[in-house]
Amino acid sequence: MISSTGTRSSGTYRSLSPTSLEVTSPVGTVTWQRRPGPPAATAAVPFAGVWDASFVLAGVTWHQTIDNAVDGTYMLTTETRDSGYITASAGHWHMTSRTGPETDGTYRLINAQTMSFTGPLGSSVWTRTAGVKRGRDE
16 A cells, blocks of 8 residues: 555455455554445455454554545545643653553654654654644633
């Protein structure tokens, strides 16, 4: 799988049933469940349709939904919920989760709305969404 940003992900899969796949990647093994409805999977496009998986990674529960189109394109949505404490200073962050381990990493301010983070799970870029209030802003 190659994302629109060029990130590559690979692994192996095993069909457990027509609506269930076991996928193994560098981060572990996860069972995906296919939602009822179109498009139907075929021999040529075995992953077509919408699939869901939930798993625990680094002490945090993640939920992913992937919508695989018959033309080979996909839309992956990932959601996780966690709470705890975070401190940041001089390009370094430290997070203490109420449900998992402590983690550390680095950050860089790109502009007033965008930051890049690097931590145990890799790197990401976060962009502030205009008009959305969270935490103490509410």
